Amino acid sequence: xxxxxxxxxxxxxxxxTRRRRSFQHWTGHERRRKGTTGFDIAHALEINLDRHPTxxxxxxxxxxxxxAAKRERLGERYADYVRAIERxxxxxxxxxxxEDAIVKLRS
Numbered sequence: 001x002x003x004x005x006x007x008x009x010x011x012x013x014x015x016x017t018r019r020r021r022s023f024q025h026w027t028g029h030e031r032r033r034k035g036t037t038g039f040d041i042a043h044a045l046e047i048n049l050d051r052h053p054t055x056x057x058x059x060x061x062x063x064x065x066x067x068a069a070k071r072e073r074l075g076e077r078y079a080d081y082v083r084a085i086e087r088x089x090x091x092x093x094x095x096x097x098x099e100d101a102i103v104k105l106r107s
Contacts, residue, residue: 039081041088042105049098058098062089 045058052061066085069075075082088105095101 039078039084041084042102045088045098045102045105049102053098055092055095055098055101058101059089059092062092 041062045061048058048061052058062085066082066089069078069082069085088101091104092098092101095104
């Protein structure tokens with residue numbers, strides 16, 4: 001008993017449908033939203049909220065990020081990153097809870 005052999009058909013070159021091509025290809029315009037400037041520190045803090053639930057723990061987390069950024073001299077290459085951490089530290093210091101600070105950073 002022999003197995004049926006199915007012939008291999010290579011995929012045709014290029015996209016099959018218009019949907020697979022970029023919108024820019026058809027119209028000459030980019031429809032995707034431009035990336036935001038800066039860094040989303042609020043999102044990073046929110047991700048770490050389970051491990052660091054209090055304002056004081058979040059403060060220590062921000063301090064560790066700032067210390068690491070300065071040690072690695074990230075401010076020279078990514079000045080926005082260091083500024084975002086410093087701004088988050090100011091907001092965290094004034095907020096009554098970590099959650100309130102994250103909400104404030106998001107706005």
